[in-house]
Amino acid sequence: MIYMFKIAVVGDKDSILAFKALGVDVFTAYESEETRKIVDFIAHNNYGIIFITEELAKLIPDTIERYNKEIIPAVILIPSNRGSLNIGMDKINERVEKAVGTNIL
C-alpha cells in the first residue's frame, strides 16, 4: 500500500500557528466538542499523523483511545505553549507497565 498521507496539528492558535509555516495543516480548537469533531474529521480525511496538544487531548480521552487501536492515524501528543502537562510521558510509562508488568525505565 503506497499512499501519501498528510500531517495535521490540532491545538490552540497561539501554540500551533508556527507549524503552518512548515507545511503542516493546522486546525485550531478550544473546546472538547469542537476538538472531537475536528479529530474525527481529520482521521477520516487522509491524515497519517495527528499532533494534538496535551490540553486538548485531556478533554477527549475516549476519542484518542479509539484511534490508538488503529494503525492509521497516529495520534501524538505535544506540549502546548503553556508548557507540558506530562501526559505524553505518563502515557509512555503506562504502556511500559501494561506490557512488562512493572515500570523498568
Place this chain on the structure above:
Amino acid sequence: MTKLNVNPTRMQLTELKGRLSTATRGHKLLKDKQDELMRRFIELIRRNKELRVEVEEELKDSFKEFLLASAVMSPEMLEEAVAFPKETITVDIKKKNVMSVNIPVMNFLRKLEDDEGSIYPYGFAQTSSELDDAIAKLYGIMPKLLELAEVEKACQLMADEIEKTRRRVNALEYRTIPDLEETIRFIRMKLDENERSTITRLMKVKEIINATED
C-alpha cells in the same frame, strides 16, 4: 484446578491427549512470541522516551520564541506571514509485520518549493526576527517529531499486543494445560480401575465355577 466434565473412555483419552499436545505447542510458540515482542518493545520504548524528552524540551524553546514574535507583531501580520507555507510535508505509511503486530513504517517527504535557499515563507521586511528563530527551531525539530510519531505509534500497538499475548500464555500455562493433565490422569486411573475390577471379577467367577465343579 478443575477436572473437565468428560466421560472416562478410551476415546476421550486419545482426544484429550491430542488437545494437550496442541496446547503445549501453542504455549511454547506464544511464549517465544511474547519474549521477542518484549525485546523489541523495550528497545523501542527507550528510544521513544529519549525522543519525547528531547522534543518536549525543544518545542518549549520554539514556543517561547513564537510567543515573543506574537508579542511584537500584530496577530494579522503573524497569520499572514505563515499563511502560505513554502514547504510541504507528506508521509508515506507502509505496514510492517513484527511478530504478527502491524506497525507503521513512515517515510517522510519534505519538499521546499522553488527557492531552495530559505525556509521562511515570508519576506523579512515586515516580520520580526523572533518569528524567524521560532520557525527555524521548529524546522529543526520536525525530523525528531516525525520519528517520535513513528516510534510512539509502534509502541502503542506493541504494548496492546504484548498484553494480549501474555494473557493467552498465562491462560494456557495456568488453566488449560493443568486442566487437561488432570483430566487425563483421572481417565487413566478410571480405566486402570475398570481393568483391575474386570480381572478380579474373572478370578472370582473362575473360583465359583471351580467350586461348583468339585
